[in-house]
Amino acid sequence: xxxxxxxxxxxxxxxxxxxxxxxxxxxxxxxxxxxxxxxxxxxxxxxxxxxxxxxxxxxxxxxxxxxxxxxxxxxxxxxxxxxxxxxxxxxxxxxxxxxxxxxxxxxxxxxxxx
Amino acid sequence: xxxxxxxxxxxxxxxxxxxxxxxxxxxxxxxxxxxxxxxxxxxxxxxxxxxxxxxxxxxxxxxxxxxxxxxxxxxxxxxxxxxxxxxxxxxxxxxxxxxxxxxxxxxxxxxxxxxxxxxxxxxxxxxxxxxxxxxxxxxxxxxxxxxxxxxxxxxxxxxxxxxxxxxxxxxxxxxxxxxxxxxxxxxxxxxxxxxxxxxxxxxxxxxxxxxxxxxxxxxxxxxxxxxxxxxxxxxxxxxxxxxxxxxxxxxxxx
Numbered sequence: 001x002x003x004x005x006x007x008x009x010x011x012x013x014x015x016x017x018x019x020x021x022x023x024x025x026x027x028x029x030x031x032x033x034x035x036x037x038x039x040x041x042x043x044x045x046x047x048x049x050x051x052x053x054x055x056x057x058x059x060x061x062x063x064x065x066x067x068x069x070x071x072x073x074x075x076x077x078x079x080x081x082x083x084x085x086x087x088x089x090x091x092x093x094x095x096x097x098x099x100x101x102x103x104x105x106x107x108x109x110x111x112x113x114x
Numbered sequence: 115x116x117x118x119x120x121x122x123x124x125x126x127x128x129x130x131x132x133x134x135x136x137x138x139x140x141x142x143x144x145x146x147x148x149x150x151x152x153x154x155x156x157x158x159x160x161x162x163x164x165x166x167x168x169x170x171x172x173x174x175x176x177x178x179x180x181x182x183x184x185x186x187x188x189x190x191x192x193x194x195x196x197x198x199x200x201x202x203x204x205x206x207x208x209x210x211x212x213x214x215x216x217x218x219x220x221x222x223x224x225x226x227x228x229x230x231x232x233x234x235x236x237x238x239x240x241x242x243x244x245x246x247x248x249x250x251x252x253x254x255x256x257x258x259x260x261x262x263x264x265x266x267x268x269x270x271x272x273x274x275x276x277x278x279x280x281x282x283x284x285x286x287x288x289x290x291x292x293x294x295x296x297x298x299x300x301x302x303x304x305x306x307x308x309x310x311x312x313x314x315x316x317x318x319x320x321x322x323x324x325x326x327x328x329x330x331x332x333x334x335x336x337x338x339x340x341x342x343x344x345x346x347x348x349x350x351x352x353x354x355x356x357x358x359x360x361x362x363x364x365x366x367x368x
Contacts, residue, residue: 069153085192
């Protein structure tokens with residue numbers, strides 16, 4: 001059980017990619033990509049977790065208290081920001097794809113609008 | 115490639131990738147056992163060195179400040195990308211939103227949504243400012259607070275009308291906030307160069323940990339990021355709203 005969070009991260013990545021591969025709707029595919037990406041948050045934070053550690057904020061607790069790794073916290077922040085911007089860009093592309101092809105189905109994107 | 119074939123190809127690849135992932139992940143230290151040493155070192159020295167109670171903020175805006183600048187510009191570039199992608203296409207026309215048009219009427223929002231939305235705008239703005247300005251003391255900071263601030267604009271849209279949103283936050287305000295925030299971050303970085311240190315060096319007085327005015331450049335950088343994120347997300351919001359409310363395709367019934 002000591003590796004369960006890592007297994008969850010791997011599962012989320014694969015299940016998200018499965019959604020992207022089999023998706024019939026661009027918006028759904030973008031959400032699946034977000035699911036796949038959320039696995040990286042879990043992986044990062046689990047790597048930096050220390051049992052019994054508190055948040056690395058030394059306002060109410062003295063320096064020297066056992067705390068989790070602040071570096072992975074900062075990396076997860078970067079990760080979330082990049083994820084949000086990628087989603088926004090992809091959604092904008094989906095809006096234009098719908099206008100040009102009259103469909104959000106990736107299978108029909110090659111065709112001209114009837 | 116048919117969907118069935120694609121699914122089969124993916125399943126084969128997924129089994130292989132999953133096996134590799136599990137093999138690699140089981141080689142990591144057990145969950146809850148931190149192998150270190152960077153986090154432990156930072157937790158020991160960051161408060162004394164930077165006077166920032168929140169070590170994550172010290173990492174984000176000081177030790178890895180240049181990395182966060184890159185992250186800020188990713189956001190900047192993405193917002194510009196969305197604005198370019200969603201500009202009026204060939205053949206599309208911009209029409210006044212329904213509330214402004216003489217011949218059409220937007221369905222009225224329910225009074226409950228309107229009252230709760232409007233009542234929330236003030237507290238949400240205040241909370242956003244609090245989160246931005248206390249990033250070096252407590253969980254939060256410019257990115258988180260900026261998003262909270264941008265939701266205030268969404269509440270204005272939900273509880274009123276699109277034109278009200280445009281009136282309280284015209285596009286130029288979002289543009290200005292976003293670019294001022296991005297430039298402000300670089301400006302604080304150049305402050306370090308001007309003081310004879312390196313780019314993004316923490317050259318402002320550090321103060322005492324736990325005080326609102328402490329940690330040198332970290333709260334200033336948080337302000338810059340908060341401004342940029344709030345402006346950027348308001349712009350994103352209005353670009354997407356414009357698609358449904360203002361832009362009309364040729365031949366589309368309005």
